[in-house]
Amino acid sequence: MIDLQPLTDDDRELIELARRTVDANTDGPDGVYTMGAAVRGVDGRTYAGINLYHFTGGPCAELVALGRARAEGARELTTIVAVGNEGRGIQAPCGRDRQILLDYYPTIRVILPTADGGGAVLATDLLPESYRWTA
Template sequence: MTDDDRELIELARQTVDANTDGPDGVYTMGAAVRGADGRMYAGINLYHFTGGPCAELVALGRARADGARELTTIVAVGNEGRGVVGPCGRDRQVLVDYHPTIRVILPTPDGPRSVLATDLLPGAYRWAP
């Protein structure tokens, strides 16, 4: 974990804390992504029983809307102090398809660490836009 990684985790935590659905909003997640230029972009999920965009996808969309095409690191953090949370399968596939070299910060028993997106989804379906 680098200082940049810790800064990214903190942005995601601040984002979810400022926008949580409260104690009953167990599905509220915040995410943050860092561009190759060092700029950071945050997102929050829109949980709905029919599904909805995950916080990671919202952060990726925000970065893209601001012109960031090269991204280096992404993290998601749960509300109510749940800490770093790994991406769901759909998010893993999107990361591999759009940013295969991005590092993903994950929770581990020894604390957060980062891995390549491609390591999270071995044998992934390779879709090309």
Template sequence: MSIASRELTAEDHELIAYARRIVDANTDGDGGVHTMGAAVRGVDGRIYGGINLYHFTGGPCAELVALGHARASGARELSTIVAVGNLGRGPVGPCGRDRQVLFDYHPGIRVLLPTEQGVRSVRIKDLMPLGAVWTVEEGTQEFDPTLFTDR
């Protein structure tokens, strides 16, 4: 399956470097713990970071921590997010739970992740084939193909 993507911008590279600094400064070490750092950019250009809290019960992912940091700092509209693995693993795509949260809260956000063409910028909508929107008021809605037509 081919997904629509675009090449990285200078701002995208800056976001990756920010996430890399977070994970390098806060990694849990070489003991097999998969530490991830994340960075998210608000539409105003501000960057917010997060680090995962690895736990055998499934602690919060770095992306969710970064989203919480942005929200707590007053950011409501976000443009781009990336997660970077420790020990030089580079950008990593979001897990299914993170994809659904991003899709529900920030349907216009772009995600930086590895693709067949290298690390690229991809719309969250393109990572959610047949995605169903969830809201507090209405729960999960039926698949709406019009969500995926604004290319």
């Protein structure tokens, strides 16, 4: 059973950063759904990303945010969230993102949508008993 943790004030701040990022950079309602993501480092710094929609499967917003954090020196991350454009709210990560989170950041908290507005789980809860890649 998944241990769904309640949202904290820091979580709400991260959700708002992802929402502002997607609202400022959306592709609009033309059938292309834009996603924004935000991640928090252990030092409290936050990093945002936006997806690059492409028919070949461009990078998800979560991966862009993770890459930005890494490019700016953040190696230890605590929490990640994705938010959809057009007011779609918090979105759960896709399977590829779940696998990458599990492989790189197994203890990161992932904010998920719920009927009550959101909750957080560990990345390991998203893919229980799964394959773990190591370099």
